[in-house]
Amino acid sequence: MPARHLIVGGGTAGINAIRTIREEESAKSEITLVSAERPYSRMVLPYYLDRTISESHVFTATAAVLAQWEVKTHLGRRATNLDIKSNTCTLDDGTKVEYDDCMIATGSSAARAPVPGADGKGVHSFWTLEEARGVIAQVQPGTHVVMVGAGFISFTILNSILSLGAKLTIVDIAPRILPRMVDDTAAGLVQGWLEKHGVTVRTNTAVTAIEDAKGRKRLRFKSGGDLVADVVIMATGIRTNLEWLKDSGIAIKRGVVVDDQLRSNVANVYAAGDVAEGKDLITGEAAVHAIEPTAQEHGRVVGANMAGKAVRYRGSLLANIVEVCHLDVASFGAWEDGRAQAVNALRKDRPAYRKLLFHGDRLTGAIILGPSADIWTTNDVGMLKGLVQSGISLGPWKAHLEKHPFDIKPAYIAARTTGTLLPETVLGRPSKAPGDSPVAV
Amino acid sequence: MATLTQLPTRVLKITPTRCTGCLRCELACSYVQTGEYQPAKSVIRVSPFEGHTSYAPYTCTQCAEGWCMTACPVGAITINAAGAKDVLDDKCVGCKLCTIACPYGTMFYDTSTRKAFKCNLCGGDPACADACPTAAITYEDVVTEDWLADFAAERGQRLLTINGGSR
Numbered sequence: 001m002p003a004r005h006l007i008v009g010g011g012t013a014g015i016n017a018i019r020t021i022r023e024e025e026s027a028k029s030e031i032t033l034v035s036a037e038r039p040y041s042r043m044v045l046p047y048y049l050d051r052t053i054s055e056s057h058v059f060t061a062t063a064a065v066l067a068q069w070e071v072k073t074h075l076g077r078r079a080t081n082l083d084i085k086s087n088t089c090t091l092d093d094g095t096k097v098e099y100d101d102c103m104i105a106t107g108s109s110a111a112r113a114p115v116p117g118a119d120g121k122g123v124h125s126f127w128t129l130e131e132a133r134g135v136i137a138q139v140q141p142g143t144h145v146v147m148v149g150a151g152f153i154s155f156t157i158l159n160s161i162l163s164l165g166a167k168l169t170i171v172d173i174a175p176r177i178l179p180r181m182v183d184d185t186a187a188g189l190v191q192g193w194l195e196k197h198g199v200t201v202r203t204n205t206a207v208t209a210i211e212d213a214k215g216r217k218r219l220r221f222k223s224g225g226d227l228v229a230d231v232v233i234m235a236t237g238i239r240t241n242l243e244w245l246k247d248s249g250i251a252i253k254r255g256v257v258v259d260d261q262l263r264s265n266v267a268n269v270y271a272a273g274d275v276a277e278g279k280d281l282i283t284g285e286a287a288v289h290a291i292e293p294t295a296q297e298h299g300r301v302v303g304a305n306m307a308g309k310a311v312r313y314r315g316s317l318l319a320n321i322v323e324v325c326h327l328d329v330a331s332f333g334a335w336e337d338g339r340a341q342a343v344n345a346l347r348k349d350r351p352a353y354r355k356l357l358f359h360g361d362r363l364t365g366a367i368i369l370g371p372s373a374d375i376w377t378t379n380d381v382g383m384l385k386g387l388v389q390s391g392i393s394l395g396p397w398k399a400h401l402e403k404h405p406f407d408i409k410p411a412y413i414a415a416r417t418t419g420t421l422l423p424e425t426v427l428g429r430p431s432k433a434p435g436d437s438p439v440a441v
Numbered sequence: 442m443a444t445l446t447q448l449p450t451r452v453l454k455i456t457p458t459r460c461t462g463c464l465r466c467e468l469a470c471s472y473v474q475t476g477e478y479q480p481a482k483s484v485i486r487v488s489p490f491e492g493h494t495s496y497a498p499y500t501c502t503q504c505a506e507g508w509c510m511t512a513c514p515v516g517a518i519t520i521n522a523a524g525a526k527d528v529l530d531d532k533c534v535g536c537k538l539c540t541i542a543c544p545y546g547t548m549f550y551d552t553s554t555r556k557a558f559k560c561n562l563c564g565g566d567p568a569c570a571d572a573c574p575t576a577a578i579t580y581e582d583v584v585t586e587d588w589l590a591d592f593a594a595e596r597g598q599r600l601l602t603i604n605g606g607s608r
Contacts, residue, residue, distance in 0.1 A: 041514040047534040321541045373552045382546030414594040419587030430505040434516035
């Protein structure tokens with residue numbers, strides 16, 4: 001069994017892999033972590049932005065924890081080259097790290113639209129902790145914030161910006177918001193909800209330039225109507241950090257192509273999280289799912305396999321949720337599948353919306369929108385996830401859901417979804433609590 | 442910490458045919474969990490089947506995977522002394538990842554505290570089981586099963602046949 005594990009990337013996948021190696025291994029191995037940043041969770045940065053948590057709360061594995069785990073660290077360093085013949089990784093300071101097996105989990109970076117001035121002072125991204133610090137220093141009550149891009153990243157920080165008392169405008173070149181998370185109907189409901197809460201949304205709006213304007217920023221648009229704001233946040237997408245592997249011999253399409261044990265074309269090199277192109281649970285096709293749950297599951301599966309197990313990953317389920325001013329918006333699986341049979345139901349006044357996508361009598365995708373305070377919203381969020389994840393045959397209950405898309409619970413229970421899901425685990429054994437790992441996270 | 446990695450030895454056993462729909466479990470649960478007599482804050486939920494003539498309580502199974510626990514990005518969900526998955530309020534930031542990870546619909550979110558909450562078996566003395574007057578909810582040393590499926594499939598027939606199940 002390999003004795004020297006190299007983890008490249010200290011995000012969700014990396015930390016989960018390290019913890020799982022220590023949980024699963026029969027003899028203590030050597031683990032080396034290379035990470036450009038100290039390990040922290042990007043998921044919680046919005047709560048740091050709105051000051052509900054302190055900066056110390058964002059870190060997932062502190063130096064003390066990594067020391068207890070006996071992890072050799074190269075923090076603040078980036079990998080620049082992987083030599084798959086000599087099993088050596090080169091870092092940006094020239095250090096060479098030899099390994100027996102290696103996991104690539106270098107994640108993604110914020111990508112800025114190629115607009116003149118988009119890289120200027122006072123224009124921010126919100127992806128890394130360093131970028132978050134930059135935004136936090138600038139947003140005060142009354143600050144006018146413009147977010148360019150109406151995708152998932154913007155929506156994760158929207159509540160925080162509003163709760164700080166800032167004025168918010170969202171602009172996007174596309175005709176609608178949240179294009180990769182929900183359908184047109186749900187997007188329209190969310191946009192209306194935002195406007196009701198005082199947010200200005202400008203779709204079909206292409207930014208042509210961002211200029212300095214006496215200490216503020218002026219945005220120019222193709223359609224005219226300049227906007228002057230205090231802070232500009234570019235949330236125009238992410239790109240995977242894979243340039244360093246360009247000539248390595250590792251097979252890359254949209255991400256590092258991995259098999260069902262998350263190995264690349266090189267047997268002792270694994271990939272996980274945003275940079276991995278693995279199996280989609282619903283479609284069975286290869287896909288990149290740059291979402292937290294996939295990074296977590298990938299990391300644990302790779303960790304177990306590095307520790308000598310042979311865990312097969314059944315595939316990643318696309319799942320997203322954002323809360324928009326106390327409105328929950330979530331989608332699961334193949335929610336955009338044109339070949340699926342789709343039924344939907346809308347209660348415009350609440351607002352509440354369900355879209356269910358079927359292949360035969362199985363649910364393969366779902367979109368749900370509803371008030372956060374409505375206990376049935378969270379109930380249905382989970383049950384829709386369970387129906388899609390289990391792929392349960394709904395039998396006669398499919399017809400019930402077609403007629404009553406809001407009445408999910410009896411169909412879920414009567415179709416025996418609970419019993420089907422109970423034996424399911426990611427690693428083939430009960431999970432351990434974070435505090436029960438060799439050391440606490 | 443002791444190695445509390447096992448599944449709970451005692452679980453909430455649900456015998457749906459005994460449930461009368463009195464909702465005492467919801468009141469007891471919300472009171473112990475949140476200090477309010479507010480069924481909307483209960484983490485055990487009584488649902489009607491077959492119109493409003495039969496009922497059954499539904500709550501967290503304390504599943505082996507612990508989807509909520511493994512999904513939490515800040516380690517805010519742990520296993521308590523009763524073997525239940527339990528949210529640590531001082532660590533939870535309210536990101537809702539657990540609500541899309543749990544495939545059973547038993548993770549909840551409190552809009553006033555902005556934290557996730559769930560069944561923690563009241564630390565080993567579940568209030569719902571205490572409150573149930575008909576022993577439809579008991580706290581027993583058994584293996585968790587799908588307690589409601591047979592009942593729901595049988596009682597649901599009327600939902601499927603009358604008006605396609607309109608309520």
